[in-house]
Amino acid sequence: xxxxxxxxxxxxxxxxxxxxxxxxxxxxxxxxxxxxxxxxxxxxxxxxxxxxxxxxxxxxxxxxxxxxxxxxxxxxxxxxxxxxxxxxxxxxxxxxxxxxxxxxxxxxxxxxxxxxxxxxxxxxxxxxxxxxxxxxxxxxxxxxxxxxxxxxxxxxxxxxxxxxxxxxxxxxxxxxxxxxxxxxxxxxxxxxxxxxxxxxxxxxxxxxxxxxxxxxxxxxxxxxxxxxxxxxxxxxxxxxxxxxxxxxxxxxxxxxxxxxxxxxxxxxxxxxxxxxxxxxxxxxxxxxxxxxxxxxxxxxxxxxxxxxxxxxxxxxxxxxxxxxxxxxxxxxxxxxxxxxxxxxxxxxxxxxxxxxxxxxxxxxxxxxxxxxxxxxxxxxxxxxxxxxxxxxxxxxxxxxxxxxxxxxxxxxxxxxxxxxxxxxxxxxxxxxxxxxxxxxxxxxxxxxxxxxxxxxxxxxxxxxxxxxxxxxxxxxxxxxxxxxxxxxxxxxxxxxxxxxxxxxxxxxxxxxxxxxxxxxxxxxxxxxxxxxxxxxxxxxxxxxxxxxxxxxxxxxxxxxxxxxxxxxxxxxxxxxxxxxxxxxxxxxxxxxxxxxxxxxxxxxxxxxxxxxxxxx
Amino acid sequence: xxxxxxxxxxxxxxxxxxxxxxxxxxxxxxxxxxxxxxxxxxxxxxxxxxxxxxxxxxxxxxxxxxxxxxxxxxxxxxxxxxxxxxxxxxxxxxxxxxxxxxxxxxxxxxxxxxxxxxxxxxxxxxxxxxxxxxxxxxxxxxxxxxxxxxxxxxxxxxxxxxxxxxxxxxxxxxxxxxxxxxxxxxxxxxxxxxxxxxxxxxxxxxxxxxxxxxxxxxxxxxxxxxxxxxxxxxxxxxxxxxxxxxxxxxxxxxxxxxxxxxxxxxxxxxxxxxxxxxxxxxxxxxxxxxxxxxxxxxxxxxxxxxxxxxxxxxxxxxxxxxxxxxxxxxxxxxx
Numbered sequence: 001x002x003x004x005x006x007x008x009x010x011x012x013x014x015x016x017x018x019x020x021x022x023x024x025x026x027x028x029x030x031x032x033x034x035x036x037x038x039x040x041x042x043x044x045x046x047x048x049x050x051x052x053x054x055x056x057x058x059x060x061x062x063x064x065x066x067x068x069x070x071x072x073x074x075x076x077x078x079x080x081x082x083x084x085x086x087x088x089x090x091x092x093x094x095x096x097x098x099x100x101x102x103x104x105x106x107x108x109x110x111x112x113x114x115x116x117x118x119x120x121x122x123x124x125x126x127x128x129x130x131x132x133x134x135x136x137x138x139x140x141x142x143x144x145x146x147x148x149x150x151x152x153x154x155x156x157x158x159x160x161x162x163x164x165x166x167x168x169x170x171x172x173x174x175x176x177x178x179x180x181x182x183x184x185x186x187x188x189x190x191x192x193x194x195x196x197x198x199x200x201x202x203x204x205x206x207x208x209x210x211x212x213x214x215x216x217x218x219x220x221x222x223x224x225x226x227x228x229x230x231x232x233x234x235x236x237x238x239x240x241x242x243x244x245x246x247x248x249x250x251x252x253x254x255x256x257x258x259x260x261x262x263x264x265x266x267x268x269x270x271x272x273x274x275x276x277x278x279x280x281x282x283x284x285x286x287x288x289x290x291x292x293x294x295x296x297x298x299x300x301x302x303x304x305x306x307x308x309x310x311x312x313x314x315x316x317x318x319x320x321x322x323x324x325x326x327x328x329x330x331x332x333x334x335x336x337x338x339x340x341x342x343x344x345x346x347x348x349x350x351x352x353x354x355x356x357x358x359x360x361x362x363x364x365x366x367x368x369x370x371x372x373x374x375x376x377x378x379x380x381x382x383x384x385x386x387x388x389x390x391x392x393x394x395x396x397x398x399x400x401x402x403x404x405x406x407x408x409x410x411x412x413x414x415x416x417x418x419x420x421x422x423x424x425x426x427x428x429x430x431x432x433x434x435x436x437x438x439x440x441x442x443x444x445x446x447x448x449x450x451x452x453x454x455x456x457x458x459x460x461x462x463x464x465x466x467x468x469x470x471x472x473x474x475x476x477x478x479x480x481x482x483x484x485x486x487x488x489x490x491x492x493x494x495x496x497x498x499x500x501x502x503x504x505x506x507x508x509x510x511x512x513x514x515x516x517x518x519x520x521x522x523x524x525x526x527x528x529x530x531x532x533x534x535x536x537x538x539x540x541x542x543x544x545x546x547x548x549x550x551x552x553x554x555x556x557x558x559x560x561x562x563x564x565x566x567x568x569x570x571x572x573x574x575x576x577x578x579x580x581x582x583x584x585x586x587x588x589x590x591x592x593x594x595x596x597x598x599x600x601x602x603x604x605x606x607x608x609x610x611x612x613x614x615x616x
Numbered sequence: 617x618x619x620x621x622x623x624x625x626x627x628x629x630x631x632x633x634x635x636x637x638x639x640x641x642x643x644x645x646x647x648x649x650x651x652x653x654x655x656x657x658x659x660x661x662x663x664x665x666x667x668x669x670x671x672x673x674x675x676x677x678x679x680x681x682x683x684x685x686x687x688x689x690x691x692x693x694x695x696x697x698x699x700x701x702x703x704x705x706x707x708x709x710x711x712x713x714x715x716x717x718x719x720x721x722x723x724x725x726x727x728x729x730x731x732x733x734x735x736x737x738x739x740x741x742x743x744x745x746x747x748x749x750x751x752x753x754x755x756x757x758x759x760x761x762x763x764x765x766x767x768x769x770x771x772x773x774x775x776x777x778x779x780x781x782x783x784x785x786x787x788x789x790x791x792x793x794x795x796x797x798x799x800x801x802x803x804x805x806x807x808x809x810x811x812x813x814x815x816x817x818x819x820x821x822x823x824x825x826x827x828x829x830x831x832x833x834x835x836x837x838x839x840x841x842x843x844x845x846x847x848x849x850x851x852x853x854x855x856x857x858x859x860x861x862x863x864x865x866x867x868x869x870x871x872x873x874x875x876x877x878x879x880x881x882x883x884x885x886x887x888x889x890x891x892x893x894x895x896x897x898x899x900x901x902x903x904x905x906x907x908x909x910x911x912x913x914x915x916x917x918x919x920x921x922x923x924x925x926x927x928x929x930x931x932x933x934x935x936x937x938x939x940x941x942x943x944x945x946x947x948x949x950x951x
Contacts, residue, residue, distance in 0.1 A: 234950060292722060302701065458698070467683070
């Protein structure tokens, strides 16, 4: 007998999958995301995992989660408090329950609530038995381990491997609740486990078991529909920041016709850039796993000296080690792209959590007067064009450049309108031509417009020259200890970086062009600030939002824009690093909103703080 | 290579004034290098000298080739990146005992292990010169310097032994005063496909004068130096009357004459790594002479060749454009 099921339409939903590190929550989240993308929702995701590869099973430290916010409207953040929490064990429940919305939906793997796991999570009584959950949430206790065991009967697979399919069972339940197709996931399983038919069968059965449980169990009386989002017309794919960064580098190779040499050392959360590029050798990309962070940038610089585009990527602690080489790159005026996927600091800090606290390091973190261009990506998809532009500017201006992303951007994802390579800025490279004459080569001869020096690469006859870390005489490039030349070179290097402002398009203001409050964000706080601005505008507050990408140099129109508002607020995941720079540069008493919790600042936090300022 | 060099020594001399102390051993090494290079290359534009920081690391400024004076200890990283980006270049690295073994020790061992086709000239003067006289990782224990007024406590490295331990495929030793030998080692390093490591004993006449005195003084050197020749017995001494034999697994210096004949003397085999390890251990050991020459030379695939193989294999994969890559994976259209 078919049960009676209501269908209800929702604008947007936030789901958090939480479980033990070994429970496959990143996979469940990833598959739900891909399906949401295929259905046509707008979406934003936030994976969150422990620094330990396998913390003791069932412990609080070992909980891994994945949040997805999907919607029929445009969204810009991975959501704040989830509407649905999937808790695969007591520890996951303990860690995440406090953030579930009041009255929210709880999907629990009942079988994991055994005395041992309850004790590990610090529960004295079983919350699935003592009634504490039912009073506040729509709690569903599903015996997932048992369901998958039954569903996989007859498949030649160890009980342990069968048990591991329970993440697909949880996914199946959610697919039923949100009326999503199973086929994309089944196709993905078939492709992923090509040579393991029993794994495909077990996982498919588990997925179906979850879906059918929703269909038949009397517990669920409502299914929810989240319609397609009305995004700008175009072809889309789901994009995370790491892949977007790598595609940006690939675009630089293809547009410039240069080779690219990537040298890096493994570090969370930047290693995936090395992994991805290592598969792209056919595009002429060479990758080199160096012996340490210093060697990573050193090899990148060596490659650039040789006429290949040198690129390295790391996170804060690794960037600290690269500092001296950044200075050498800068004084030898060679293009090297340094990507910093920021994480919580200082020191080892919070390796798997996001933070924006390396801005000072990027802007100032070198000995001497050492101006270095700094550009930040604002969304996962934006990492593409940001990285591409960084490569182009590095070569055009013969300079190191720091690209700031962060753990949230690198691992988070969003629907991305696929660009046409033709729409990217042209990327021209010209190496100095060889000469048969006796005229002495001038390695530090500069382009009058950019102040970039010429690029003469080893192998070119007649251009033999020596460069190094000792101060150079402008023009000849010879070692010079002359005091006037040193001052001249110091200002020349600074002016060259300042000239990059000519490459920055006019700043876009979202919301009011003049008003009471400007919300100024940089990098990944873009999304939350945009959502907060939208909300404040609907309530008739006179606010605008500027999302900064270029920190060094600042866009040349920024100073004027700041003066169009009575007040400026700068939300950052640090103690106020951009605020410090803005105050210093523009003598503006900017207000800080600083939340340093290893995750994106919630839009509601920004809205509340803005109202406090505007209403106060 | 042409039979007759087209370039001259002068072609390799840059116009920069040389700023080493008068009497420094570096002058001899520079001169021998400039002398040999016309023989080993016809294209100085394909030659690059890369150095770190220290007295020896000023070397690239004086060679009229491409050059890069990098930062302390890091020359191997820049040299590696350059060679990987353009394997056609002839890349030479100049370093010292402080630059190469102290601050840059990590990079040097990994360069040797990878066997990238780079030639390393390590000037070992057993002292920090540019910072004005502190003990180095090759200084003898107990050395009195500005930083060790009561004598240094550190136990020194034996450079060739370290290079062998790091899986160096070409390990040689020479000395600044033996000009022909020095030239020959540069030639041999150039000929070797893989990382070539030459330790060059170099006298710092300001801060560590006479560190290798017994090896260079006319009166003592014949008894203290063992010239290694592949396939030749290890004989040394003023009258060529001393040799090395093996007793069990232990080397021993013997007098050639009544008890031992030339036939008993150990014959050098550059490809024998056990022998190389034994010889490298003679360093700073008063019981044995200092071996000069190619201690070990055995080719194995270089990192750059292996990478070239992977690159060409990858090139056989189906062609894709940038737009193909941008559009890859699951996509959908919004109208």
